[in-house]
Amino acid sequence: MSGYHFREIEAKWQKYWAEQKTFKAKQPEESGEENNPPFYVLDMFPYPSGAGLHVGHPLGYIASDIYARYKRHKGFNVLHPQGYDSFGLPAEQYAIQTGQHPAKTTRDNIKRYREQLDRIGFSFDWDREVRTSNPEYYKWTQWIFIQLFECYYDLDEQQAKPVSELSAIFEKEGNINVIVACDEDTETFSAEDWKAFSDDQKEQILLKYRLTYLAETEVNWCPALGTVLANDEIVNGVSERGGHPVVRKKMKQWSMRISAYAERLLSGLEDLEWTESIKEAQRNWIGKSVGASVKFKVQNYEEVIEVFTTRPDTIFGVSFMTLAPEHELVKKITTEEQKEAVEAYIAETAKRSERDRLADVKTISGVFTGAYAEHPFTKAPVPIWIGDYVLASYGTGAVMAVPCGDQRDYDFAKHFNIPIPNIFKDIDISEQAFSEKEGAVIANSDFLNDLPIKKAIKRAIHEIEGQGFGASKTNYRLRDAVFSRQRYWGEPFPVYYVNGLPKMIEEKHLPLNLPEVEKYLPTESGEPPLGRAEVWAWDTNSNTVVDNEKIDHKTIFPLELNTMPGWAGSSWYMFRYMETEKRDEVFASKNALDYWQNVNLYVGGSEHATGHLLYSRFWTKFLKDRGFINVDEPFQKMINQGMILGESAFVSVQKIVFSVDLNENKDKTEIKDIPEPITFVISNNLAENFNIDKFEDFSINNESLENTIQEIRLKAQQICDKQNSTHINKRGKLKYASLPKYKTYADVNLVNTSNEMDIEGFKKFRPEFKNAEFILDNGKVYSSKEQSDGKFLVSREVEKMSKSKYNVVNPDDVCDEYGADALRLFEMFLGPIDQAKPWNTAGLSGVYGFLKKFWKLYHQGADFFVSENEPSKEAFKVLHQTIKKVNEDIEAFSFNTSVSAFMICVNELQQLKCNDRAVLEPLCILLSPFAPHICEEIWEKLGHSESVEYAPYPVFEEKYLVEDTKTYPISFNGKTRFTLDLSLDLSKDEIEKAVMEDERTQKQLDGRTPKKVIVVPGKIVNIVG
RNA sequence: GCUCGGAUGGUGGAAUUGGUAGACACGUUGGACUUAAAAUCCAAUGGCCAUAUGCGGCCGUGCGGGUUCAAGUCCCGCUCCGAGUACCA
Structure with missing residues (x-):
């Protein structure tokens, strides 16, 4: 085996990692003796959409994966899990359209996501996977909901406390002296009043204090869709989908009293290592x-x-x-x-x-x-x-x-x-x-x-x-968050109603499983989809869900019909990953929670600034208050990756249409036989000048295009003439005219890196252009693949990557063509992680070439070979420069510059013809977080039987970089004119002397005497005057 | 409107406390190898000017000022682009 066969290598190591469970994080009881400190790296929860991953999605995952692998080399016990935020609207809408159960489509989507993720070689500990739509998971989402229901917020002590303590206070002194979070309209009452209230009245009052409570909330109700709409789903007073009227309506809904935590959510921001802009967004939101x-x-x-x-x-x-x-x-x-x-x-x-x-x-x-x-x-x-x-x-x-x-x-x-x-x-x-x-x-x-x-x-x-x-x-400004959704595909509330008052199902009977329904739409009477469930009543004797018909409001009661919103499951998932064994018994065991604490590095998009990132902070603080966890914040440090934009491809189109001049049409008979329009699709280099009407003005010198246009006109005229001379004649005169040019999308997958489009592919992709004429870059008309010597070029524009813009690039395709290591390197090489940047496939060949060069360093001809010789000083210097640079860059999340550093390193080692183990072995470890497959392969060839993953990170040694000379830029009035190599031992005066003696200095001065000579040892010399 | 980012070659982007602007890569051009292509390797590549060769010159980091021996970097004033967003009383 000689060349770099990434397909075999990547498949081999992906299999190895899965079988060996290489990335399994150790629980506290397992890791005690080795003294590896814990480190938790987490990606924001993906929603498994039907469209699968595009190259923009893995950007953050690659960055966090590099960091996770880097930390393993540095001796940390790294927790790097992944899972799915698998409840959500798209699956439900798909279910409404197709009748398929969302659980099934969600499973299918997850399968595809997993396949795509696996191909990129992430170091996830998949044994800890969570899915929010699994009953074993949402059991605990329901459990947290119950905890919130059972608590109120003491504003004096800034802490959540059990409602039972509050009713004890009411019993003693009413609510006059309590300083707690409650509804605005809460009236004051004395202990006597309280005692006089009926049990139901007491319940009503306590609801005004609970951290999750039922309240009338004004919502945008769309009767036709039977659902509540978000502000941005409404355009000009009607629903975005379907254009149905929307009315403001009061609805009884569950709310979360997040406003109680406003002050702590605000002050807690200070110690977080997040970008200022996200913190600022939260500050503004809290207001x-x-x-x-x-x-x-x-x-x-x-x-x-x-x-x-x-x-x-x-x-x-x-x-x-x-x-x-x-x-x-x-x-x-x-x-x-x-x-x-x-x-x-x-x-x-x-x-x-x-x-x-x-x-x-x-x-x-x-x-x-x-x-x-x-x-x-x-x-x-x-x-x-x-x-x-x-x-x-x-x-x-x-x-x-x-x-x-x-x-x-x-x-x-x-x-x-x-x-x-x-x-x-x-x-x-x-x-x-x-x-x-x-x-x-x-x-x-x-x-x-x-x-x-x-x-x-x-x-x-x-x-x-x-x-x-x-x-x-x-x-x-922060308002309480509405927590009810009139949807099917979400967590059921563990709630049933007695006399219209909500009661919690006891914890030991959880989870309350999502019932089956025959349709996923709201009911005809406007109830949420769960209103269609036939078995959706709570039997307080057997503590089971029973048939609705048995509801008697004595022992069997109706269950809540709303479900929880998408953010319920994602507000606490970071703690679930900490648990492995006891997921049935606890949301996470004390031991694990104490050990892992919170997320050390969180990577994801900034679009969650005021949603997920605020709600999970709220739940974390609440769980802390109740003693379930001992951290105040879920995500200590966060990096926000920028969007990867697509480079959409466009073709220019002009049409010739035929029409009959009706003024001359005396007998007004029906007009038939009008020829179909002729469509022209024009190569981008000619698009600006191509104009069927005004070819006379054609300014660029292109004879064949001129001929082509003349032919087009001739042909159109001939069609008209022919028809006019025969049967259309008496109804009026057939004429032709050209319509304005316009641009339309071509699928980027039909376009190569030189912007040449596959015309046959385009005809299949847009059948309406099946019979169109394609004008090639040489001005000639395309006839067939074989017979045309010209190319067809598209224009490009940078836009958001989306299916509707036909600019989506699938990571699978990149892995097929260049491999996962190349994909990983390229995504990082594209630019700073936090910046939005366009995806340009052309650049992939650069990192692919780098990987081949890297591979070759370890080979002589077809054979693997490294020497055991002592490397040269230069080779060591190159290595240690790279160690230093890459180490600093990873800590600063500047991955694009570390990829450059690797390129420079390999280029220089190649120049030096270095093939010494003492340099190449550390280099292999150094690169392995970025390109793990190729490095595992080489590591194995270097004679190691264990994965490279846990090899200690190479240590930077300053001594290899010590220089004795510096190439000084010598500038005159701030402009560099030449450089001069001087010893770093020289004093300021000696440097000045050496510079002034140089004949090039004399030439620059041309007899003038310098006013001033600035010497910064080790940096620069500037001569003024 | 406000807040936070950003603007550097044909392209993506480098550039430490202010200290050789354009690293690295793509693309382009030329060359080597090859029957040919691919692959690989070598060279050139910010713009303009000058030049047989060689030695050079001027301009240049969105715009206008300023500080400094020296500014992509600091200060003041703008323009444009992106993201978020509350008329926060």
Whole structure:
């Protein structure tokens, strides 16, 4: 065996790894003696879609795999698992369309994913695989749900506690003194009240405190689809799919009280090694603002308007109030005169999406309600306006407008000629508001006069609280998360209903398995798909699921029909991988949890910034509170990979169509026999100039194209003439005309690296072009593969990789052609991991060539050969430079530069004709995380019987890199003119002397005397003057 | 609008604390080997100018300023592109 036969090598080692369980992570009890510290590397959970993997998906997996393998070489006990987020909407939609059970399609998809993943040679410990749709897994998702139900959140101690403790407090002192997270509308009650409540009433009240609770939530309901839609599934008020009407509707749904954890979710970000941009996204999402809530009385009404402000110090600057048009008070307080205008404005606002309202800052709009509020301090009347720059969903949906201190209020006031009182001492507000939060002193503000802003805020809150029309308040934008989905393919809630009140199924009877249904659609009456299940009732005697017909509301009760959302299963899966043996008994055993702690390195896309990454932090904190785990954060360090973009291929098309001039058609008989249009598909190099109508203007010198176009015109004219001279004649004259050129997709798999397209393949791919004429790059018309000597070229454009753009590249194809090691290297070589970059298959030959060169280093002719000789100094230097560089790059996740470093290393060793074991053996270890198959093969040939995976990482030794000379760039006025080799031992003065003596220096100076000579030893010499 | 990224040859991208801009690779061109192709190897390759050869010169990291002996890198002001996103009161 001589050449580099990657197919055999890769298959051989993939089999070996699977059989030997090379990547099995050791549990704490197994690893104790060897003292290998644990290290946990995790990829974000893949959803196994029917489309399979494209080359963009494995990018992060390759990076994390390199890191995992690197850590094994460094002596760590690495946990590097993989699994599937296998509940989800696409499988359900496919089931609705085809009637196939989603469990089956999901299994099929997973099988395909696994095959694709296996081909790339990942070092996953597959024995720990999890699938969220497996009952053995979702048993514990249900279990966590129950734990959340049984807890409330103590805001004082910032901790979740059992609800039983809360009812004990209520028993003693009611809810007046408790500082806990609860629904906004919770009323106060005393111990006596509590005791007087019925059991059902008590349950109702406790629901307002539980960390997961039932509540009326406003949703986008689409009756035709029988489901709730996300905001981005609605376009112009109708559903994106099908265009059905959508209505706002209140529905009773499960919610998660994530808002209770707002403060901890915010402060916990500080110690995480995540990118600033993701942390910032979470901070914005949580949206903490500190200020005060202030109540304004409405004149002539009993009502008050409550506002939240971060700037209570500016309260004397209030000259109007603005309510969101949707604010509930608007209808009540609007005067008769203003009614028409207000209603018109509300109707207008309703048409605008929130997106519109926020994107448009230039249009200022609003209407006066005619009503006035009363300033709490001055008692002056304050006009109440409505304006769509205030959103109902944030805060109280009302603003106390301070035009001198807020630019939006300022613009609004200017636009409507509302006074702008200035409450800042010596600050000019004639042009714009003063919105800084420091650097000013308050004026015209009674007791706040002469106070700087920060002190004024404190004083204002003090007065507001003292006079009883407000209090200091911290506001969070973070809302509780709706947890119910009207879907089939998700975790069933372990919940049944007694008198309409939810009861949890006891833990020991879990899992509650997803029932069978005959169809996956909502029921005709609008219930979720589980409403179709015939066996979906809970028997509290036998503790089993029984036939619905047996429901008697005494011992047999209906079960919950909603299922859990996609993020339920993915919010805790990182802990499940830690467990191996006792998965039936616990979600993960204490021992394992204590040992693995949390994920040391998490790799995935940044699109999960405010979804998955926030929810899993929430669940982690909750599980910590309850003592189930002992970490506060799930993912200590995170790397976000960028998207791999596709290079879509396009062809240009122009058509000739025939038509009859109807003006001359006297008898108006039906027109038949009009020839089919003729389609031309034009090679990209000619596309711009190709134009059937105006070939006379043809500017580039291409005779055959000119001829071709003339022929086309001639042919079209002949068709017309022929028809006109015969039967069409009396109905009118047949004419031809060309339509505008347009571009359309070609499948990238039909195009080679030189942008040449396979025309026959294209005809099969787009049958509508079966009879089209193809104009080749030489201007000639394509006739057949054999007879045409020209090429057909496509144009390229970088776009997102997607099926609909025909630019998807499958990793299997790359593995077939170049091998998994080449794929791995190339994905890394493409550019920085976190950047979006286009996939260009042409570059693959570069890394493939590198692998062949690497292989050759260990061979002499056809035979494997390494010498036992002492390597040269140069060879050692090359090796140690590479060790240093690659080591640093891996730690910095700069994998593209480490691939370059390997290329440089191999090129140089080849130059040096180095084939010494003492250099080549460490090099093999060094490369093995990147290209594991080829390195295993060579490692074996080097005489090792064990996998290279656990070979100790080569140690960098500085002594091999020590230099005694430096090639100094000698620059004049900052421009390098020549270089000079000088000893590194020289002092500054000696360097200067040597440089000045060089004749090239004299030539550059041309007799001038330098003003200054800058010498930086070991770096550069710059001569000024 | 705001926040965070980014902009370097024909292409993907390198470049330490400011210190030889364009590493490495693709592509292109030329050459060697071959009946030929593939593969492999060698050479050239930022632009412009100059040049028999040789020695060279000017410009150049989105744009305009600035700091510095020296700026892709630091500062100020813009433009464009990408991602996220709340009129956060």
